[in-house]
Amino acid sequence: MLKVVLQETKSVLPFNEPARDLRIQNKPLWLIQRDLLAPYIQHEIELPEGVPLPETNEASIVFRDNLFFDEAYITEFLGQAMKLPHASRAAFSLKDASFREHCLPLSSSYTLKDDLYLADLWFYPHGPTDEEAAALVIDMQAREMGYYHVPTYMASQQGDLVYQVPLRSLIAIDSWAHVFIADCVFGLFSRGARFEDQLNRDPLFKLKILGRAMWEGKQVLECSGLVKKGRNCVIDPSAVIHGPTTIGNNVTIGAGVVVDNCIIGDNVTLSQGNQVLLSVVGDGTFLPFKASLFMTSIMDNSMVAQNTCLQMCVVGRNSFIGACNTFTDFNLLSDQIKARNSRGELENANRPVMGGCVGHNCRIGSGFIVYPARTIESDVVLIAENNNRVISGDVRFEDSHHFKIKAAGLHKRLYPRPGDKQKESW
Numbered sequence: 530m531l532k533v534v535l536q537e538t539k540s541v542l543p544f545n546e547p548a549r550d551l552r553i554q555n556k557p558l559w560l561i562q563r564d565l566l567a568p569y570i571q572h573e574i575e576l577p578e579g580v581p582l583p584e585t586n587e588a589s590i591v592f593r594d595n596l597f598f599d600e601a602y603i604t605e606f607l608g609q610a611m612k613l614p615h616a617s618r619a620a621f622s623l624k625d626a627s628f629r630e631h632c633l634p635l636s637s638s639y640t641l642k643d644d645l646y647l648a649d650l651w652f653y654p655h656g657p658t659d660e661e662a663a664a665l666v667i668d669m670q671a672r673e674m675g676y677y678h679v680p681t682y683m684a685s686q687q688g689d690l691v692y693q694v695p696l697r698s699l700i701a702i703d704s705w706a707h708v709f710i711a712d713c714v715f716g717l718f719s720r721g722a723r724f725e726d727q728l729n730r731d732p733l734f735k736l737k738i739l740g741r742a743m744w745e746g747k748q749v750l751e752c753s754g755l756v757k758k759g760r761n762c763v764i765d766p767s768a769v770i771h772g773p774t775t776i777g778n779n780v781t782i783g784a785g786v787v788v789d790n791c792i793i794g795d796n797v798t799l800s801q802g803n804q805v806l807l808s809v810v811g812d813g814t815f816l817p818f819k820a821s822l823f824m825t826s827i828m829d830n831s832m833v834a835q836n837t838c839l840q841m842c843v844v845g846r847n848s849f850i851g852a853c854n855t856f857t858d859f860n861l862l863s864d865q866i867k868a869r870n871s872r873g874e875l876e877n878a879n880r881p882v883m884g885g886c887v888g889h890n891c892r893i894g895s896g897f898i899v900y901p902a903r904t905i906e907s908d909v910v911l912i913a914e915n916n917n918r919v920i921s922g923d924v925r926f927e928d929s930h931h932f933k934i935k936a937a938g939l940h941k942r943l944y945p946r947p948g949d950k951q952k953e954s955w
Contacts, residue, residue: 531585533590534576534594541703543886543887545946546889548703554809558597586656589651589652595638596648596699601723605667613663617651620645627695632700634876634878638871672722690882694718698711703870705868705904709824713824717807738752750771751771759779764780765786767784769786783798784801786803787803790807797811802818804821811828813830813831820833826844831844831846832849837851845891845907847890852895852896887904888906894912894913897920898919906929926942
């Protein structure tokens, strides 16, 4: 089979980088796509925007490189499409709760046709043709799962907040919020939902997990059937690690650390007293003592200093977030939370609680309070002063303190916005 990758030229704010290069579940998106499709593909090509599809009679899968999909979805899509004599295109209905609640908001990658939304994923059994592909609806099999409780006196939307968690996932990464959805809702929550589903339908699997826990003398959630550890890990006996959790190679976890349903990359250090819950921690990340992550994604080689709390946030690579910073996730005014869409415009995020986003190569000083859904652009330096400790709006590169250190040459701009001049050194 031939794989044809259509390049998406738009960059995702505030990273100023195409979606294909962003890390999803601690892997670059292009690598996730390559690995999942490897069993089907003999050769591949990439096409820049505007270049026509190749003329061939070979069966072909064509997709845009900003799509995240998991093994369950692509297996079902190809399995059904290969049985059909005509070309097929991935489609979704608003009846699909996962698509309606999590994929559609803030996105412009889906094409509305009649009552279906078409994604940029096609299968051609006899090579690409000019004939219009038929819509192929794959149900994402949503499961409603609670994640947050709002007291009755705090907001108009009270009680348990829920995600529509799919067992099969596909989402176009048009906004930083979609990185959060792909990592937490379609990643960690989906992994937990698939585990529960397997327990309920496979008694032998349940007995295997129970037997392993008894053999190891551990609680079920702490046994090696749910907690996968890599090589050369140093884990303090007082650390509490609950699965499903994946821990990479050369990881150090200190005393009193709590890890619950996470992906921990290689060469990560979690120092004493860290709380890491439902989060993705990228390769080379360093958390000093008493840092807290809840439903947060951190890309590779970043650092979150002591007593800093990140909730429902996304942090890019090579960034530093200083001590005692708080990224809030709840709007005290009970108003809609808005975030930047694929065009950079503010739009209802369809989320009653939502954290913020820090781009790549940022330096954030100590003691800031960041309002919900605010973004800090790549290459920004923020130094706390008496009159600027509350971040109530998006921070662009022009708002950075990098101008104050220009003469020192201490910080380089590595991720300019599309259309800006070439990379500037400061």
